[in-house]
Amino acid sequence: MAEPILPPTRNWHFEIDLEGIGWLTIDTPDAPVNTLSRAALEELEALVGHFEALARDRTLLGVVLKSDKPGFIAGADITEFDAMSDPAVLPEALRRTHRLFDRIEALPIPIVATIRGACLGGGLELALACHYRIAVNDEATRIGFPEVKLGIFPGFGGTGRSIRQAGPVDAMQAMLTGRMLKPGAARGMGLVDKLVRHPDQLRWEGRKAVLADKRSAPAGLGKRLMAFGPMRSYLAKRMRDEAKKKTNRLHYPAPYALIDMFETHGGDWKRMSAAEPDAFVPLMASETAANLRRVFFLSEGLKKQGLRGADKPTFQRVHVIGAGVMGGDIAAWCALRGMAVTLQDLDMARIKPALDRAKKLFRKRLKKPVAVNSAIARLEADPQGLGLARADVVIEAVVENLEIKRSIFADAIGRAKPDAILATNTSSIELERIAEGLSDPSRLIGLHFFNPVAQLPLVEVIRSQFNTDASVAKGASFALAIGKSPVIVKSAPGFLVNRVLMPYMLGAVNRVEQGESPELLDAAAVAFGMPMGPIELMDTVGLDVGRSVAAELGHDVPETSRFAKLVAEGKLGRKTGQGFYRWEDGKARKSDTPSHPDLPALGRELVRPLVDETERAVAEGIVASPEHADIGVIFGTGFAPFLGGPLKARQDNRA
Ligand code: COA
Secondary structure, eight states: OOOOOOOOOSSEEEEEOTTSEEEEEEOOTTOSSOOBOHHHHHHHHHHHHHHHHHHHTTOOOEEEEEESSSSSBOOBOGGGHHHHTOTTTHHHHHHHHHHHHHHHHHOSSOEEEEEOSEEETHHHHHHHHSSEEEEEOSTTOEEEOGGGGGTOOOOSSHHHHHHHHHOHHHHHHHHHHOOEEOHHHHHHHTSOSEEESSTTHHHHHHHHHHHTTOOOOOOOHHHHGGGSHHHHHHHHHHHHHHHHHHOOTTTOHHHHHHHHHHHHHTTSHHHHHHHHHHHHHHHHTSHHHHHHHHHHHHHHHHGGGSOOGGGOOOOOEEEEEOOSHHHHHHHHHHHHTTOEEEEEOSSHHHHHHHHHHHHHHHHHHHOSHHHHHHHHHHEEEOTTOGGGGGOSEEEEOOOSOHHHHHHHHHHHHHHSOTTOEEEEOOSSSOHHHHHTTSSSGGGEEEEEEOSSTTTOOEEEEEEOTTOOHHHHHHHHHHHHHTTOEEEEEESOTTTTHHHHHHHHHHHHHHHHHTTOOHHHHHHHHHHHTOSSOHHHHHHHHOHHHHHHHHHHTTOOOOTTSHHHHHHHTTOOBGGGTBSSSEEETTEEEOOOOOOOSOHHHHHHHHHHHHHHHHHHHHHTTSBSOHHHHHHHHHHHHOOOGGGTSHHHHHHTTOO
16 A cells, blocks of 8 residues: 655654654754644644554554654643633644544554653643653653643643553642652653663664553552542642642632542543643633743743853852851852852851751752762862862852952952952942952952742842943853843842832831731732732841841831831841741741731732832833843742733733
């Protein structure tokens, strides 16, 4: 029988080798990552028709799905999501993809997915529709369902198929957290069948799997038990309780919709998948999803601020001066992200607490003793400052004292490598004032991290009037190299984040001075969508720090105020166990929240000064664009991502 004619494809290459094995390569044109666009899926439909025909006349033994890019498939094409949100288009598009993936699964010949790099969202759903999955066990390979971060859940049948392969507990956990799993974890859960050490082995192992007609086994009964009867309701309740601790259903409906779907259909993976489209469509069309997509693209855009191509610098050694909370945590973070770090302070007694905190962080994040021990080895106490001369980046994070900072940089500029970044983590002193006495003031930039360093993704890269574009871009490159998101900010009091936070926090503090309940104000801000209320935030930041930033920004704190008195009494918040709240075991002891008829409206009122100030900062050119302000405030303060940032929220009349 003549081989059916295959229409040309732009997203895929297909060839059959002499053994009769088909090699299907996804290659999204003109893009750094592969995605499942509508066009790619339509082409795949034609290809699958082709496989069906070839399998019938036995000219094709099986197919290996692969990518020649560094990543496998980064999911459905998010750039199409706005257009795809149309309820007139989406349900049929989803059902069509479901039919396509079902046809792949129903092929009589083995289809093997070979995975390297990112295998995410729709990419994982496609892999799960294949019969067998092989992944490279390396640092670059990550497997997961990040959909909840975009306000949706898997929509190509992945909810059911992941439960079939991994059992309900692990699969739901993966979908609800959006976590990117390491290959070993994905293998342990059953999302992947086999691991290889190197990408070069994928071809050979893929071939072997086809020839051996490998078929992945679904999760065993022990794992699946939790999907049945009352166990399922119990599990759904537990997951809902967990979700409530982290998110508000009104703000982030996707996890709750997924749990509801699981509770109703989770006992039968096919019914779970079949129920997906109806629950998916309203989520995709929601304001939350649109705003979370915006956050995704803004965040991707920040990556472009670093130096690229041949100019892209490499960073290996970091020297941090000042082992206090910020300096110590910055040093720990850099070591966690693979840099060799020297941490300098006056003596070992001052450095030791930072090293102890670092160990805790390494254990929490890296888990494996080998990885923890190498991170510990990468972070070196350096009371004499010997590491400075070898460092690619020098970060000063000592007390906010102009003279001390000036003398540190006067010394550093003479000893540091000529191309090393010299950066201060000052949160309130204008850069020009520190730089002006230096032999070359253009070398000093600001790298302003946020507390807690391990949690807040933002680094404000501060630009003084002396800096060149290249030196600021190099600072952004460094922030990216340690996995942070840089926003370039003009040197001006409070930069962006402290400047916009302060009127919001002080506004709330004033209301407490007038007799309002801190618990009520905090609950209102959280009901609006902030991760933490303003009074609890002030206690967390430290009342002394809050007061000095307030002064730097020209906000008056009357001596007779409760705020000033607390500072005078050394009741500085969380770190001293007492501030506006009493703190025990790192938690604020709160009284019952008084009732209020409309908490979100009160929250909105509290947040208004923050939004006003963001508008002013943009008008003054503190950041390059309103978009940078939105993403900077989200990443630096946790401002409600589902609203898309303060300016987007105002534009939508939500703040
Ligand atoms: N759809 C459309 N575009 C995507 C995409 C997707 N699913 N995933 C990545 N991209 C784009 C990014 O927007 C960026 O585009 P740009 O260069 O025009 O800014 C580019 O691909 C990524 O390039 P880069 O930043 O160099 O890649 P990376 O190695 O830093 O990160 C990923 C790659 C895949 C880890 C990261 O982009 C990611 O997490 N993507 C989202 C995955 C996702 O949520 N998928 C589920 C969709 S339902």
